Amino acid sequence: MPEADNEVDWTTEIDSKYRLVVLAAKRSKQLQRGAKPRIFSAAKKTTRVALEEVRRGLVQYQRLGKSRAE
Numbered sequence: 001m002p003e004a005d006n007e008v009d010w011t012t013e014i015d016s017k018y019r020l021v022v023l024a025a026k027r028s029k030q031l032q033r034g035a036k037p038r039i040f041s042a043a044k045k046t047t048r049v050a051l052e053e054v055r056r057g058l059v060q061y062q063r064l065g066k067s068r069a070e
Helices: 017-032 046-055
Strands: none
Touching (some): 017 046
16 A cells, blocks of 8 residues: 555556556547546546556557567
């Protein structure tokens, strides 16, 4: 459990922190451009809403394989 309001448990099924940040940033941009939030949140900042959506598994993504130059 988080002890303070600033401490949030961001553990998720995502395999890396980098991927978490990229997904949340892209979702945050969508929210800024008018997309409807997928959760009800008291947070007003789109970044916090996006992180919570990613943490809950509400943001879907697809990992693309590396392409080989022929």
